[in-house]
Protein backbone atom coordinates (compact mmCIF):
# COMPACT_ATOMS: atom_id res chain seq x y z
CA UNK A 324 0.00 0.00 0.00
CA UNK A 325 2.74 2.41 1.06
CA UNK A 326 4.61 1.67 -2.16
CA UNK A 327 1.58 2.48 -4.28
CA UNK A 328 1.05 5.76 -2.46
CA UNK A 329 4.63 6.84 -2.99
CA UNK A 330 4.58 5.80 -6.62
CA UNK A 331 1.44 7.88 -7.17
CA UNK A 332 3.11 10.81 -5.39
CA UNK A 333 6.24 10.58 -7.54
CA UNK A 334 4.10 10.43 -10.66
CA UNK A 335 2.08 13.45 -9.54
CA UNK A 336 5.20 15.49 -8.80
CA UNK A 337 6.68 14.55 -12.19
CA UNK A 338 3.50 15.59 -13.98
CA UNK A 339 3.26 18.92 -12.17
CA UNK A 340 6.92 19.62 -12.94
CA UNK A 341 6.27 19.14 -16.63
CA UNK A 342 3.17 21.30 -16.45
CA UNK A 343 5.04 23.97 -14.53
CA UNK A 344 2.74 23.76 -11.51
CA UNK A 345 5.47 23.14 -8.97
CA UNK A 346 8.79 24.90 -8.67
CA UNK A 347 10.77 21.62 -8.83
CA UNK A 348 14.04 22.78 -7.39
CA UNK A 349 13.64 26.39 -8.40
CA UNK A 350 15.02 26.14 -11.90
CA UNK A 351 12.03 27.86 -13.48
CA UNK A 352 12.15 31.46 -12.25
CA UNK A 353 15.81 32.03 -11.54
CA UNK A 354 16.14 35.37 -13.25
CA UNK A 355 12.95 36.97 -11.88
CA UNK A 356 14.70 38.03 -8.66
CA UNK A 357 16.52 40.82 -10.42
CA UNK A 358 13.21 42.26 -11.58
CA UNK A 359 11.55 42.48 -8.17
CA UNK A 360 10.55 46.10 -7.73
CA UNK A 361 11.79 47.88 -4.61
CA UNK A 362 9.43 49.94 -2.51
CA UNK A 363 10.98 52.60 -0.30
CA UNK A 364 9.30 53.18 3.03
CA UNK A 365 9.95 56.53 4.71
CA UNK A 366 9.91 56.39 8.50
CA UNK A 367 11.36 57.92 11.65
CA UNK A 368 12.81 55.06 13.66
CA UNK A 369 12.74 56.50 17.17
CA UNK A 370 9.22 55.46 18.01
CA UNK A 371 9.08 52.14 19.84
CA UNK A 372 7.07 49.89 19.39
CA UNK A 373 6.21 51.15 15.89
CA UNK A 374 9.77 51.64 14.55
CA UNK A 375 13.03 51.61 16.42
CA UNK A 376 16.59 50.31 16.20
CA UNK A 377 17.49 46.95 17.63
CA UNK A 378 21.01 45.66 16.96
CA UNK A 379 21.46 48.33 14.28
CA UNK A 380 18.34 47.11 12.45
CA UNK A 381 15.03 48.94 12.19
CA UNK A 382 12.34 46.76 13.73
CA UNK A 383 8.80 47.22 15.04
CA UNK A 384 5.16 46.93 14.12
CA UNK A 385 5.41 49.16 11.03
CA UNK A 386 8.45 47.46 9.40
CA UNK A 387 6.91 44.03 10.01
CA UNK A 388 3.54 45.06 8.60
CA UNK A 389 5.27 46.72 5.63
CA UNK A 390 7.28 43.55 5.05
CA UNK A 391 4.12 41.43 5.16
CA UNK A 392 2.42 43.77 2.67
CA UNK A 393 5.44 43.72 0.33
CA UNK A 394 5.68 39.92 0.57
CA UNK A 395 2.03 39.64 -0.39
CA UNK A 396 2.33 42.05 -3.30
CA UNK A 397 5.74 40.83 -4.50
CA UNK A 398 7.87 43.90 -3.74
CA UNK A 399 11.23 44.21 -2.03
CA UNK A 400 11.02 46.49 1.02
CA UNK A 401 13.69 49.14 1.60
CA UNK A 402 13.41 51.30 4.75
CA UNK A 403 14.63 54.92 4.72
CA UNK A 404 15.01 56.53 8.17
CA UNK A 405 14.52 60.32 8.26
CA UNK A 406 13.07 63.15 10.36
CA UNK A 407 9.34 62.69 10.92
CA UNK A 408 8.53 66.03 9.29
CA UNK A 409 10.39 64.97 6.12
CA UNK A 410 8.28 61.87 5.48
CA UNK A 411 5.35 63.47 3.65
CA UNK A 412 7.67 65.47 1.38
CA UNK A 413 9.64 62.28 0.63
CA UNK A 414 6.37 60.67 -0.47
CA UNK A 415 5.03 63.63 -2.47
CA UNK A 416 8.34 64.07 -4.33
CA UNK A 417 8.63 60.35 -5.10
CA UNK A 418 11.80 59.88 -3.03
CA UNK A 419 9.84 57.29 -1.08
CA UNK A 420 6.96 55.11 -2.29
CA UNK A 421 5.09 55.27 1.00
CA UNK A 422 5.35 56.60 4.52
CA UNK A 423 4.71 54.42 7.57
CA UNK A 424 5.63 55.86 10.93
CA UNK A 425 2.78 55.52 13.40
CA UNK A 426 1.38 58.29 11.25
CA UNK A 427 -1.98 59.75 12.16
CA UNK A 428 -4.56 60.41 9.48
CA UNK A 429 -5.40 64.13 9.48
CA UNK A 430 -7.36 66.36 7.08
CA UNK A 431 -4.33 68.61 6.74
CA UNK A 432 -2.12 65.71 5.61
CA UNK A 433 -4.87 64.42 3.32
CA UNK A 434 -4.45 67.57 1.26
CA UNK A 435 -0.95 66.36 0.33
CA UNK A 436 -1.08 62.55 0.43
CA UNK A 437 -3.54 59.66 0.29
CA UNK A 438 -3.92 57.30 3.23
CA UNK A 439 -4.69 53.58 3.26
CA UNK A 440 -7.35 52.20 5.56
CA UNK A 441 -6.34 52.54 9.19
CA UNK A 442 -4.40 49.74 10.90
CA UNK A 443 -4.44 51.06 14.49
CA UNK A 444 -6.43 53.36 16.75
CA UNK A 445 -4.51 55.12 19.47
CA UNK A 446 -4.45 58.17 21.76
CA UNK A 447 -2.21 61.12 22.52
CA UNK A 448 -1.07 61.19 26.14
CA UNK A 449 0.85 63.47 28.48
CA UNK A 450 4.14 62.42 30.12
CA UNK A 451 5.33 64.30 33.21
CA UNK A 452 7.95 63.93 35.93
CA UNK A 453 6.52 61.95 38.85
CA UNK A 454 7.75 64.47 41.41
CA UNK A 455 6.48 67.52 39.59
CA UNK A 456 2.80 68.36 39.92
CA UNK A 457 2.61 71.40 37.71
CA UNK A 458 0.74 69.47 35.01
CA UNK A 459 -1.91 67.22 36.52
CA UNK A 460 -4.33 67.16 33.61
CA UNK A 461 -4.70 68.36 30.04
CA UNK A 462 -6.09 71.69 31.32
CA UNK A 463 -2.77 72.48 33.00
CA UNK A 464 -1.02 72.35 29.62
CA UNK A 465 -2.48 75.80 28.89
CA UNK A 466 0.24 77.52 30.90
CA UNK A 467 3.03 74.94 30.75
CA UNK A 468 6.25 74.48 28.78
CA UNK A 469 5.51 71.50 26.55
CA UNK A 470 7.88 69.27 24.62
CA UNK A 471 6.77 67.62 21.37
CA UNK A 472 8.28 65.95 18.34
CA UNK A 473 8.34 68.47 15.50
CA UNK A 474 5.59 68.08 12.92
CA UNK A 475 3.57 65.49 14.84
CA UNK A 476 -0.08 65.71 15.82
CA UNK A 477 1.09 66.30 19.39
CA UNK A 478 2.83 69.41 18.03
CA UNK A 479 -0.35 70.49 16.22
CA UNK A 480 -2.58 70.08 19.30
CA UNK A 481 -0.43 72.05 21.69
CA UNK A 482 0.32 74.73 19.11
CA UNK A 483 -3.32 75.82 19.57
CA UNK A 484 -2.66 76.69 23.23
CA UNK A 485 -1.99 80.40 23.20
CA UNK A 486 -0.26 80.75 26.55
CA UNK A 487 1.77 77.55 26.49
CA UNK A 488 5.43 77.57 25.52
CA UNK A 489 6.24 74.88 22.97
CA UNK A 490 9.66 73.26 22.60
CA UNK A 491 9.95 71.23 19.38
CA UNK A 492 12.43 68.34 19.17
CA UNK A 493 13.68 66.16 16.31
CA UNK A 494 12.64 62.93 17.99
CA UNK A 495 10.36 61.71 20.77
CA UNK A 496 13.33 60.51 22.88
CA UNK A 497 14.87 64.03 22.64
CA UNK A 498 11.63 65.52 24.02
CA UNK A 499 11.55 63.01 26.87
CA UNK A 500 15.20 63.69 27.66
CA UNK A 501 14.37 67.39 28.01
CA UNK A 502 11.58 66.43 30.40
CA UNK A 503 13.88 64.36 32.61
CA UNK A 504 16.26 67.32 32.73
CA UNK A 505 13.42 69.62 33.81
CA UNK A 506 13.62 71.71 30.64
CA UNK A 507 9.95 71.12 29.84
CA UNK A 508 6.99 70.43 32.16
CA UNK A 509 5.31 67.81 29.99
CA UNK A 510 5.63 65.89 26.74
CA UNK A 511 2.64 65.22 24.51
CA UNK A 512 3.08 62.09 22.44
CA UNK A 513 1.38 58.90 21.23
CA UNK A 514 0.26 56.38 23.88
CA UNK A 515 2.32 53.29 23.04
CA UNK A 516 5.64 55.08 22.47
CA UNK A 517 4.93 56.98 25.71
CA UNK A 518 4.82 53.67 27.56
CA UNK A 519 8.17 52.67 26.06
CA UNK A 520 9.71 56.06 26.98
CA UNK A 521 8.43 55.95 30.57
CA UNK A 522 9.77 52.44 30.99
CA UNK A 523 13.23 53.66 29.99
CA UNK A 524 13.16 56.88 32.01
CA UNK A 525 12.77 56.37 35.75
CA UNK A 526 10.83 59.11 37.50
CA UNK A 527 8.47 59.82 34.59
CA UNK A 528 4.81 58.82 34.32
CA UNK A 529 1.85 59.05 31.96
CA UNK A 530 -1.17 61.05 33.12
CA UNK A 531 -4.26 58.91 33.23
CA UNK A 532 -6.49 60.96 30.95
CA UNK A 533 -5.61 60.62 27.28
CA UNK A 534 -6.89 63.57 25.32
CA UNK A 535 -7.12 62.75 21.64
CA UNK A 536 -8.02 59.64 19.70
CA UNK A 537 -6.28 59.01 16.41
CA UNK A 538 -6.02 56.51 13.56
CA UNK A 539 -2.73 55.35 12.10
CA UNK A 540 -2.45 54.62 8.39
CA UNK A 541 0.12 54.36 5.61
CA UNK A 542 0.49 57.44 3.38
CA UNK A 543 1.12 57.32 -0.36
CA UNK A 544 1.38 59.82 -3.18
CA UNK A 545 -1.96 61.26 -4.26
CA UNK A 546 -3.77 58.94 -6.67
CA UNK A 547 -1.05 56.31 -6.41
CA UNK A 548 -2.11 52.96 -7.83
CA UNK A 549 -0.37 51.33 -4.91
CA UNK A 550 -3.03 52.50 -2.44
CA UNK A 551 -5.63 49.99 -3.65
CA UNK A 552 -3.02 47.21 -3.64
CA UNK A 553 -1.97 48.14 -0.11
CA UNK A 554 -5.57 48.21 1.10
CA UNK A 555 -6.21 44.77 -0.33
CA UNK A 556 -3.10 43.35 1.37
CA UNK A 557 -3.93 45.16 4.62
CA UNK A 558 -7.43 43.71 4.62
CA UNK A 559 -6.06 40.19 4.21
CA UNK A 560 -3.43 40.69 6.92
CA UNK A 561 -6.13 41.91 9.31
CA UNK A 562 -8.37 38.98 8.46
CA UNK A 563 -5.78 36.23 8.72
CA UNK A 564 -4.53 37.45 12.11
CA UNK A 565 -1.09 38.70 10.96
CA UNK A 566 -1.70 42.26 12.20
CA UNK A 567 -2.87 40.98 15.61
CA UNK A 568 0.15 38.71 15.84
CA UNK A 569 2.60 41.52 15.04
CA UNK A 570 0.88 43.88 17.50
CA UNK A 571 1.02 41.21 20.23
CA UNK A 572 4.73 40.67 19.58
CA UNK A 573 5.55 44.32 20.29
CA UNK A 574 2.77 45.39 22.69
CA UNK A 575 2.84 43.17 25.73
CA UNK A 576 0.07 44.50 27.93
Ligand code: ARG
Nearest residue numbers: 367370424425426427475476
Ligand atom coordinates in the same frame (compact mmCIF):
# COMPACT_ATOMS: atom_id res chain seq x y z
N1 ARG B 1 1.08 59.91 15.40
C1 ARG B 1 1.82 61.12 15.40
C2 ARG B 1 1.67 61.82 14.07
O1 ARG B 1 1.31 61.22 13.10
C3 ARG B 1 3.28 60.95 15.73
C4 ARG B 1 4.02 60.02 14.86
C5 ARG B 1 5.51 60.03 15.09
N2 ARG B 1 6.11 58.92 14.45
C6 ARG B 1 7.43 58.62 14.45
N3 ARG B 1 7.81 57.55 13.83
N4 ARG B 1 8.27 59.37 15.07
O2 ARG B 1 1.93 62.98 13.95
